[in-house]
Amino acid sequence: METSLWQRMQTIDRRVIYALLLLVIIVPILVPSLGGAVPIIPSQQSLDFYNTIEGLAKSDPERKKLVIVDGWWAAGTRGENQWQEQAILTHLMQRRIHFATLSFDPQNKTLTQNIAQNLAAKYHYVYGQDYVLWGYRPQFVPTLKGISSPNGLQEAIKTDQNGTPLGQIPVMKDIKDLKDIGAIIEITPTGSLGTWIGLVQGKYNTPLLYAPTAVMAPDAYPFLDSGQVSGLLTGVKGAGDYEQLTGTHTFGTRATGALSLVYALIIVFVILGNVGYHVGRAAARREGQ
């Protein structure tokens, strides 16, 4: 029996689909101008994220407050979280905001250190005076409870990742508890957001900014609506948005272009597959009659 074009569409070798997928990814990566042809329009949530940091820079001109950048990502989600963290730290350094990094994954300690040190060299940030790396903490809930207890922050963290007591680090001198924290930024592929909100954010309504992998982002929408989360960067699209807002164009911008083409390809395949399925079924019904 002769097979029609639509029936053949149902049996495309999956390797052909993979090859096409790789093609639409590789071309915008190698030719950034091609990916750049797809406009990046920052989402409202990314704008809120950006504006919260901008607002902090304006409301605290003497830089008395500290931003906590918490990372729970590792090499497995580098494709999204690394570029988010790079874009966020770039913005903090552009606005000369003091920050501390905290890791709840041992790999994250090293990965965050690499990003912070590379950017610090570019933006002339001095370790200890402008930023501090708190390092890895294995206990999530006790650390959060310590941070949120009155005058308990230094007791909860104790030392930076090199073992220096926080009291001896200039940027930590006046940081005693949550009242001295300007914002908390959570970069993670895990479901830790609820615990940050439940144990820390609600205490003094400290702005909480969330940068998850795209798969985790829908979980945050109810928190955005209730105002418990002040801004959201959704995966690598969020990183691309942020690069657009901060004027730095690296991987996030390229990846967003590639991602748009990938989605277009998937939509085309979904349409072709469905049309092929229905046409094939109608033909089979006619033959049956």
Next chain:
Amino acid sequence: MSEYLCHLFAPQLLLGAVGTIAVLSRVFKENRLYRLFEHIFLGLALGYGVEITWTEVLRPQFWDPLVAGQWAWIMTVPVGLMFYGIYTRRFEWMSRLLFGVFFGLAAGTVFQDFSGGFMPQVIKSYKPLVPPPPTPGDHFLTLHAVSFVLNNLLFMTILFCVVLYFLFAFEQRNRFIQGSARTGRWFLMLAFGAIFGSTIMTRMALLIDRMYFLFVEWLRWAKP
């Protein structure tokens, strides 16, 4: 050897590139190279886990204070060993003591977590259906008022339908309730579809990153 070749054969990058290609090769066909690297990754992860447990947890939090003279830390060893009582009938009660303590701690935290995290959401779920007082100088007053009411009405309708779908305490015989619950199920399906779209975004972003590593960071076929 040229600078480019030195870069190409730098062990760290070369291993990363070969590992990436080996793992991705499985989408085309099951093969021995993939199996080999799967086992290498598993071994690496296990070794890394053991090393990290010692260097980042046990040594700084237990061993270093212990040898510095804080001998009370030695008491954590028999307490920790009580967990292993679960493997014998005779000493099972020991593990139950610890599990009881941890359940209590976790339950207390979850309660605090829940009330702090979800109560503001419950409160915000009741949205006003009357528009707020107009902002002076707003040229689109009517449009803003209408969109405000429609947005909140849509939110409340979806909330009502979805909550109704999860009411299993009574049989849903009334046609209005049946219809609302069915609509709630459709809204849920729409939400699951959006979540699935986000899942694809993550998977593709990870693949894009691997391609970036291979073609830009390793092969340097384009500028970073």
